[in-house]
Amino acid sequence: MGFPHQPHPKETVVLSQYFGDPDARTYKGWVKRGGYEALRNALATAPAAVVEQVKESGLRGRGGAGFPTGLKWSFMPKAKTRPHYVCVNADESEPGTFKDREIMRWTPHALLEGAAIAAHAIQAEVVVIYIRGEFTEPWAITEKALAEADAAGVFGTIKVYLHRGAGAYICGEETALMNSIEGKRGNPRIKPPFPAVAGLFGMPTTINNVETLAAVPHILNRGAAWYRGLSLSNPQSTGTKLFSVCGHVQRPGNYEVTLGFPLKDLLYDLCGGPLPGRTLKACIPGGSSVPILTREETEACLLDYEGVVASGSMLGSGGVIVFDDSTDMVYQIMRLARFYAHESCAQCTQCREGTAWTTKILERILAGQGKTEDLDLLLDLSENMTGKTICVLSDSCAAPIVSGIKKFRGEFDAYLAGARSPVPVG
């Protein structure tokens, strides 16, 4: 459902079926809706067979990278000699993304069930759900659901804990998240070793996003073939996905559609299109870390992993940010750069210096003090920020800058030529 709105007939409602229904939050209510059956069945199935089902479904990570989930699970050691962990990434901090929050608020048991299935599949005894510190309400709801499910004994020997973040976007990066749980600064680790070899506390670990895990019980209940069949354009992109739409549309919210759905329909039909009297100018389709699309690119884009790449961007987390013709793109690109400058963990020079410097240059351009060579400098810096650091936060800062300059150059030039009044930047 297009939460907080009524479901739209073009949606495919799986994960969001019970959004808005408080009874589904309770253990009893969840069981009444068929909940925990998938977990019960999984616990009676060999771990390798569960991994196989998830592999066959084609499910890919919904946290941003789109890595095949079953394949990731299969990287875990088969012979168990040390403790194994599942980490759940509920750090949701990528601008434009607000779907995991809704899953935790309305169907916390779907997450808990999926996480416990993952634990069984990779032979982990402990699940740690890392929830960003600002998510006070999702925390309270998930905590209550966990207490109820624990009391009912559904997790068997698997222990599930919640762990609270404390304000740091970078802790959504998987190895930074593990460091944060370990009581360290949230600095990403150099890979390899990958988490399946040395993750949380140096032990084999699988980390998945909230939405990825919430899909797992449905796959086990209805079968891998059913899930694989949910695909509109490319067989490499299967299942449904929640798209968080925000910015300049009439009905922002979370919409669940089958992968391959046209972005144009999402924005114009489901979200009601631009605000009255306005037209769409640009769109960031996968959270703020991916390149900006023009209106033409947006209207031709298919929402699956391959389709968005073909349109010149990435599916990312599915956070869709819409900008209409009233938007000052230079100002918004500065705001995004400032976000990354604020959130850089400062380990890598290119990121620490690059995010701060690009922000400064953008501020200078907005203040009417830009120089003609500033755009080349921004592009040069961006190149140095791409593919050269421990994690991709730096690349993420470069993405909107490079695509913004390329596609909305006229707006930058207007500031540089003094044809636009300077904007005060605080």
Added chain:
Amino acid sequence: MSVTEDTQPVFTGAVLEALQAVLGRYPTKQAALLPALWLAQRERGWISDRVMAEVAEVLGLTPAYVKGVVTFYTMYHQHPVGKHFVQVCTTSPCNICGAEGVLKALLEQTGARDAGATSPDGNWTVIEVECLGACGFATPVLVNDDFIESVTVEKVPALVRKYR
């Protein structure tokens, strides 16, 4: 927060029990650091150098290490803040929906005036934060632990009245 209050240990009684429950989960004491800081902040409203030293002692870490972690995360207060601690998202998606106006209205109407400053009556601290993960509900505002969605400039007076 009075100075005398802060000289008392935080980790006693129920708070210590809560910490011990966390310690039982993980193979290292260090993993209880973020939870310990949250417990301390809940009790004292902020995290003083003395509290950092106490946390270090309880978890077998050095005070300098604890400080290094505290300063990495934005939600731990290293100074006392107003009774109502207000976080307003002004990142791009909220920004294009009027978040800067909401921030301005909150700063004016609470008397906090400047972002990060506390109002003279000690009741309000208002800060600007990056994405709160609720971008479809622009502008989200956190007042202490209350997460309020879809705040507009028009709704600010009622919000301020509610907490005053």
